Amino acid sequence: MSNCNTCPSNNSCNKNKKECNIENNPRNKIKNVIGVMSGKGGVGKSTISVLIAKELKSLGYKVGILDADITGPSIPRLLGLKDKKATMSIDKEILPVETKDGIKVISLNLMIDNEDDPVIWRGPIVSSAVKQFWTDVLWGELDYLIIDMPPGTGDVALTVMQFIPISGLVMVSIPQDLVSMIVAKAVKMARTSDVKVIGIVENMSYIVCPDCNKKIKLFNGENIDNFLKEMDLELLGELPMIASISNLEREHEEVPKEIEESLKEIVIKIEKSLDNK
Numbered sequence: 001m002s003n004c005n006t007c008p009s010n011n012s013c014n015k016n017k018k019e020c021n022i023e024n025n026p027r028n029k030i031k032n033v034i035g036v037m038s039g040k041g042g043v044g045k046s047t048i049s050v051l052i053a054k055e056l057k058s059l060g061y062k063v064g065i066l067d068a069d070i071t072g073p074s075i076p077r078l079l080g081l082k083d084k085k086a087t088m089s090i091d092k093e094i095l096p097v098e099t100k101d102g103i104k105v106i107s108l109n110l111m112i113d114n115e116d117d118p119v120i121w122r123g124p125i126v127s128s129a130v131k132q133f134w135t136d137v138l139w140g141e142l143d144y145l146i147i148d149m150p151p152g153t154g155d156v157a158l159t160v161m162q163f164i165p166i167s168g169l170v171m172v173s174i175p176q177d178l179v180s181m182i183v184a185k186a187v188k189m190a191r192t193s194d195v196k197v198i199g200i201v202e203n204m205s206y207i208v209c210p211d212c213n214k215k216i217k218l219f220n221g222e223n224i225d226n227f228l229k230e231m232d233l234e235l236l237g238e239l240p241m242i243a244s245i246s247n248l249e250r251e252h253e254e255v256p257k258e259i260e261e262s263l264k265e266i267v268i269k270i271e272k273s274l275d276n277k
């Protein structure tokens with residue numbers, strides 16, 4: 001199954017071809033794979049994965065989301081797909097579920113009977129499920145596949161970096177020192193694995209005062225500029241903390257107005273970084 005011609009990295013990677021662990025499904029043609037990672041849990045990876053996918057889709061790209069958060073999958077809910085199920089093709093390939101606006105999605109929660117049943121699997125089984133989402137899902141032709149990574153720098157993150165040809169990672173952080181420290185670990189892990197880090201999105205960066213429109217920083221984490229400099233990272237954008245983010249769960253819900261502009265800028269930077277603009 002391994003084949004450089006059908007690989008999103010398409011011969012531009014530094015991997016020794018003989019030692020490349022990546023298997024590609026020749027029936028898929030995926031141009032760019034973007035991992036959304038943090039290292040830390042609950043900072044907004046899934047939310048930002050969905051927002052980036054929606055923005056790319058609105059620009060006319062063919063987009064898919066692979067929910068690699070096997071034990072805590074939230075993508076189907078965020079896209080209003082909680083009652084949908086993935087099916088099998090006659091060739092025994094997994095067919096992703098499609099949102100009304102055409103984003104293809106695979107998540108373990110689209111394959112189990114009850115979304116609130118826990119997945120009590122050990123690391124290697126979780127990792128092999130993620131690999132299968134890459135090799136056994138019939139994604140078809142995609143311009144961008146967004147991978148919502150699980151929190152942490154453990155087994156699954158390693159599997160994604162070693163077995164899926166990631167074009168670049170978007171790191172998500174919030175302005176707290178503890179979080180920056182853990183995001184730094186994720187950045188270092190990516191660089192050790194020769195995976196490009198596109199840049200960082202600072203989520204829940206501020207709130208906007210409803211009376212005077214002033215931006216108020218809620219957390220007093222270290223200055224992001226110092227962190228960016230230390231880690232040699234690009235800031236893709238800062239997103240405010242807003243209540244309407246939770247509306248994403250409603251089917252058809254658009255990107256909240258308050259973050260439209262910032263999101264556009266984030267996506268333009270991602271496109272440029274992957275040389276698509």
Ligand SMILES: Nc1ncnc2c1ncn2[C@@H]1O[C@H](COP(=O)(O)OP(=O)(O)OP(=O)(O)O)[C@@H](O)[C@H]1O
Nearest residue numbers: 041042043044045046047151204240241242245246
């Ligand atoms: N900018 C924001 N403003 C307000 N709430 C937000 C924002 N971003 C995310 N949230 C909320 O924070 C919670 C965690 O978000 P999300 O599930 O996207 O994080 P995660 O990093 O994917 O979590 P996990 O590590 O569990 O996978 C959710 O309830 C989400 O609605």
